[in-house]
Amino acid sequence: MGADFKAEENGDGQIFAQQGGSPIIDHELPPLRSTTERKLMAKIDLHILPCLCVLYLLAFLDRVNISNAALLGLKDDLNIATGMKYNIALTIFFIPYIIFEIPSNILLKKFKPHVWLSLCMFGFGVVMVCQGLVQNWGGLMATRWFLGVFETGMFPGCFYLLGMWYKRSEAQKRFSFFFSSTTLAGAFGGILAYGISKMEGDRGYSGWRWVFIIEGCVTCVAAFILFFTMPDFPEDSKWLTDEEREFVRAKLAKDVGKSAHHVNLGWRQVVEVFKDYKVIVGGFMYFGLIVPAYGYAYFAPSIIKSYGYSSAVANLYSIPPWAAAFVFSMVIAFCSDRLKHRFAFTVIPICVAIAGFAMLLGIHGHRDAEYGALFLVTSGAYSAMPVIVCWFAMNLGGHHRRSIGTAWQVGFGNIGGIIATFAFLSKDAPDYTTGYSICIAFSCLSIISCVIYFIAIRFENRKRDNAGVNPNAISAQEEEYLGDLAPTYRYTY
Incomplete structure (x- = not known):
């Protein structure tokens, strides 16, 4: 068998042992008699x-709506219009947001997702209402801190839940659609801020206070509804029939393969994962884009206002770039899945973002051109990010490597949010030369990291192809533990 035995990759990026041209599949999927797979996936x-x-x-909206409130008088009312206090208030959010990501995912596994995620959502909704009632900088700092505490599990928790329902070939479009809710949040934030600004003085509250209070109340109501409607894992979902539940479980088991669920996550396993330099590179791919992404999210209304618009109109004009980013992101996701390729669909959008920042850096006094450049910035940055996250995560084999690797990428990447909060200072307006230069530099870092990662996994695939596959070289237990480091595994790019 040794001469004819080889590893091949199917369209899903899964590796099958193959002998004499026929794939050796351990088991077939159970039949669906009452429905079809297509109808089940739609369900x-x-x-x-x-x-x-x-x-x-709502999580992203509550996180960045402070940028809209800043134009409606927040800085003046809290006496933080000058100096670094506003930027520090933005930064304090990221400290608990980074620290508590892994503990939050541990609690998500202990409690059911509909309990933990809706509880966290209700928590940051209450904090948002309190943020509308603060009277000084200290109060703003406290609410921003607790906002980070309650929001810390949203992104990794949702990503984890998505991964429990979809196989790898089904994940990109779904994850890009989920990730694009950030762009929709940016658009809705502008619309809501424009409308709520008309409430200036109602019941003695400034317009910026109503932005926080109303959006916080909406979040609390949504959390209550999602407690009863949010799905849990396939094994616990009562809206699936026994036949459908068994099919989903078998399909995911077939796609994931040997995942080493029994391996305990101790310090030794963490250290072993970080010995793979590709994991480190994956963190820098995401880190490089977080800086321009949050830089735009937090300061877009202020940038647009510098073009000569009023505060209310600036919030309104922040909407179209976000809408364009949503459409472009879905086009990128569709093309990436259609061509079964990731690398080009990370680099090309990042180059689009760099072009936008370069225009902003070099063009001054031409309002239409500068505003048009914002479309390139949002479309490029917010379409490359979901591809980078999915590309990296789906190339991690084994439960412990995927858990540690994805937590590292998201946690390390969000450090870029701290840098972004100090990139655009009020003293640099209206040109913001420093901010745009920083965004270009970190976008280039992301491209370089993507290129290094692409070269690394392609080199590793070729090395394994040239070495050949000997099924008796390692034991089944060792292959299960190695995950994507096993000689039978092939990375997708």
Whole structure:
């Protein structure tokens, strides 16, 4: 058998042992008698995606709506219009947001997702209402801190839940659609801020206070609804029939293969994962884009206002770039899945973002051109990010490597949010030369990291191809533990 035995990759990126041209498959999927797989996937999409998109849309909206409130008088009322206090208030959010990501995912596994995620959502909704009632910088700092505490599990938790429902070839479009709720949040934030600004003085509250209070109340109501509607894992979902539940479980087991679920996650396993330099590179791919992404999210209204618009109109003009980013992101996701390729669909959008920042850096006094450049910035940055995350995560084999690797990428990447909060200072307005230069530099870092990762996994695939596959070289237990480091595994790019 040794001469004819080889590893091949199917369209899903899964590796099958193959002998004499025929794939050796351990088991077939159980039959679906009462429905079809296509109808079942539509049913799952209808239950999963709307809930997670609403959750993360409101989480991102509550995180960045301070940029809209800043134009409506927040800085003046809290006496933070000058100096670094406003930027520090933005930064304090990221400290608990980074620290508590892994503990939050541990609690998500202990409690059911509908309990933990909706509880966290209700928590940051209450904090948002309190943020509308603060009277000084200290109060703003406290609410921003607790906002980071309650929001820390939203992104990794939703990503984890998505991974429990979809196989790798099904994940990109769904994850890009979920990730694009950030762009919808940016658009809705502008619309809501424009409308709520008309409430200036109602019941003695400034317009910026109503932005926080109303959006916080909406979040609390949504959390209550999602407690009853958000799905849990396939094994616990009562809206699936026994036949459908067994099919989903078998399909995911077939796609994931040997995942080493029994391996305990101790310090030795963590150190072993970080010995693979590709994991480190994956963190820098995401880290490089977080800086321009949050730089734009937090300061877009201020940038647009510098073009000569009023505060209310600036919030309104922040909407179209976000809408364009949503459409472009879905086009990129569709093309990436269609061509079964990731690398080009990370580099090309990042180059689009760099072009936008270069225009902003070099063009001054031409309002239409500068505003048009914002479309390139949002479309490029927010379409490359979901591809980078999915590309990296789906190339990690084994439960412990995927858990540690994805937590590292998201946690390390969000450090870029701290840098972004100090990139655009009020003293640099209206040109923001420093901010745009920083965004270009970190976008280039992301491209370089993507290129290094692409070269690394392609080199590793060729090395394994040239070495050949000997099924007796390692034991089944060792292959299960190695995950994507096993000689039979092939990376996708």
